[in-house]
Amino acid sequence: MNASPAIAAIDWGTTRLRAWLLDGAGRVLAEQRGDDGLITAREAGFSAVLERHLAAMRAPATLPVVICGMAGSRQGWIEAPYVDVPAPIDAILRGAIRVPGTTRDIRIVPGLAQRLADAPDVMRGEETQLAGAGLPATGRHVVCMPGTHSKWVVVDNGAVAGFGTWPTGELFSVLATHSILRHSLGEQPAPVIPDNAQFHRWCRQALEEGGDVSSRLFAVRAAGLLQDLKADDAAARLSGLLIGGEIASALRRYPVGDAPVVLVGSGALAALYGAALEMAGLVVRQVDADVAVRAGLFAAARQNGMIAGKEQSA
Amino acid sequence: MNASPAIAAIDWGTTRLRAWLLDGAGRVLAEQRGDDGLITAREAGFSAVLERHLAAMRAPATLPVVICGMAGSRQGWIEAPYVDVPAPIDAILRGAIRVPGTTRDIRIVPGLAQRLADAPDVMRGEETQLAGAGLPATGRHVVCMPGTHSKWVVVDNGAVAGFGTWPTGELFSVLATHSILRHSLGEQPAPVIPDNAQFHRWCRQALEEGGDVSSRLFAVRAAGLLQDLKADDAAARLSGLLIGGEIASALRRYPVGDAPVVLVGSGALAALYGAALEMAGLVVRQVDADVAVRAGLFAAARQNGMIAGKEQSA
Numbered sequence: 001m002n003a004s005p006a007i008a009a010i011d012w013g014t015t016r017l018r019a020w021l022l023d024g025a026g027r028v029l030a031e032q033r034g035d036d037g038l039i040t041a042r043e044a045g046f047s048a049v050l051e052r053h054l055a056a057m058r059a060p061a062t063l064p065v066v067i068c069g070m071a072g073s074r075q076g077w078i079e080a081p082y083v084d085v086p087a088p089i090d091a092i093l094r095g096a097i098r099v100p101g102t103t104r105d106i107r108i109v110p111g112l113a114q115r116l117a118d119a120p121d122v123m124r125g126e127e128t129q130l131a132g133a134g135l136p137a138t139g140r141h142v143v144c145m146p147g148t149h150s151k152w153v154v155v156d157n158g159a160v161a162g163f164g165t166w167p168t169g170e171l172f173s174v175l176a177t178h179s180i181l182r183h184s185l186g187e188q189p190a191p192v193i194p195d196n197a198q199f200h201r202w203c204r205q206a207l208e209e210g211g212d213v214s215s216r217l218f219a220v221r222a223a224g225l226l227q228d229l230k231a232d233d234a235a236a237r238l239s240g241l242l243i244g245g246e247i248a249s250a251l252r253r254y255p256v257g258d259a260p261v262v263l264v265g266s267g268a269l270a271a272l273y274g275a276a277l278e279m280a281g282l283v284v285r286q287v288d289a290d291v292a293v294r295a296g297l298f299a300a301a302r303q304n305g306m307i308a309g310k311e312q313s314a
Numbered sequence: 315m316n317a318s319p320a321i322a323a324i325d326w327g328t329t330r331l332r333a334w335l336l337d338g339a340g341r342v343l344a345e346q347r348g349d350d351g352l353i354t355a356r357e358a359g360f361s362a363v364l365e366r367h368l369a370a371m372r373a374p375a376t377l378p379v380v381i382c383g384m385a386g387s388r389q390g391w392i393e394a395p396y397v398d399v400p401a402p403i404d405a406i407l408r409g410a411i412r413v414p415g416t417t418r419d420i421r422i423v424p425g426l427a428q429r430l431a432d433a434p435d436v437m438r439g440e441e442t443q444l445a446g447a448g449l450p451a452t453g454r455h456v457v458c459m460p461g462t463h464s465k466w467v468v469v470d471n472g473a474v475a476g477f478g479t480w481p482t483g484e485l486f487s488v489l490a491t492h493s494i495l496r497h498s499l500g501e502q503p504a505p506v507i508p509d510n511a512q513f514h515r516w517c518r519q520a521l522e523e524g525g526d527v528s529s530r531l532f533a534v535r536a537a538g539l540l541q542d543l544k545a546d547d548a549a550a551r552l553s554g555l556l557i558g559g560e561i562a563s564a565l566r567r568y569p570v571g572d573a574p575v576v577l578v579g580s581g582a583l584a585a586l587y588g589a590a591l592e593m594a595g596l597v598v599r600q601v602d603a604d605v606a607v608r609a610g611l612f613a614a615a616r617q618n619g620m621i622a623g624k625e626q627s628a
Contacts, residue, residue, distance in 0.1 A: 113540055118519065120536040149494075149532060165532035167493070174492045179484055180463075205432065212525030214556070215563040218463060218479035222434040226396075226427055242528070249529040 009297035012071035030057035046077035068128035082113035132295030184224035189235035202240035211249025323611035326385035344371035382442035396427035446609030498538035503549035516554030525563025
């Protein structure tokens, strides 16, 4: 048994950080989670935040570190310039850049840019989840990665062919907090659960309407006035409407036919999307987002020679 | 010439109030505009706010007052219960209720409710604009009333057959202020003008996509990162996307064929919608919203016997 860490793997987003120590086979030896994402780290210093988490996991001073996410953005620690799609996933990982001026070997995986005139798009972090999602090396695969800014990605023979962003989580949040719908959803709407009947009904309806959600937003408010809709059900309606709308819209852009959709997510959100994708008549292959990002970071470390070969089978 | 007022007409919305003195033929003798809509009037008192505006216009103490808008909501001065659609427009106006406990004759026009299980909706104020829009007494007419919560109404032989709300103005505002798009639109985006090329391009694109707007929202941000999109053009894109999306969605629900669409609006917003409706290939008949609401309030006063017959031709 090998209990000594081979690499520290960090998923460093805008508001959150997750860190793991992995052994030479990619197994988890230690884990840390914090609210010190990009926003906090810009104040506190990226190196200081990183070293604090590494110390808490008792990482050796020489342990190399591989990072993905917003830490590599222009506002982050050091910019890891976007790789333009289409791009092979392996080549994306190999594009990791080294943080200068550190004694540790610290590298950041680049994000992706889609430089289409009418469909410009960017991602940071999801490319690493994608690399760890266990996709077959050949064939076409449509991947759904739900979140604040949900990403849908088409992978063709191991390369990212194209992708799109649906800001579903952010839409829910700004509408629930700042729009007239706040009167219907209340201060703290309960988390929506997949078997809520209102979620199902509104999701199904949205799936039939090709991604048109704006026509039904105000109905959430009107139902509060006319039908005495409860706050939790109002939240379930809005969630069903937005998630169903996202899926209908994404499937118009990236038709899947009879092929399965790969759903990379975790927790309650993955459950909602799983239910919604099944309502759309799709076969869903679920991959846990935490597992995927760890596997992707481990693959990036390997691709960049940060883990010696002899340790891989230890 | 008759310079003595026959009625005071008030359009009393959530954040704004507009007041006119009209003579017995509906001509404007005086006008007042204020920011003392429902929200302010709940604090200051509806009667006090009204009397201040009437005094500023030197209205006689016995002049009757007809009101439409949110002043008639449950949170308003006194609730004017919704009239359920379908409903003849004349009957809606005749449903005006009298404010009790006042020496003046003050009446409030009711709003409309659409009690459909899957498309509940409400309006307050637009029913009065509709009454004053000069629609023919017969035939089917589709009316577009843009705003914070745009209303689309189908009128059939003088009766409101059904309506829907698209919260386009509010979506623009919350996205520009509270979402990640605020980084692209800047603090104070310039007003969008109809001949902005980005407005046209994104509106056209949205018109072709059946009301699906969520798929392109993030592209406004990505274009800021990848294409160095200027703030004013980002605002024009978002405006084109949302207005085009609204029109595409509304036309799916209320097909118009070759018939004209009646656009009830004013100022810059009416110009944007006029351009967008023409891009959609429609014939547009524009009606000024201020003129329409005054005419509707005047008609309500007549329908309720608040203006004596002899004064009508004076």
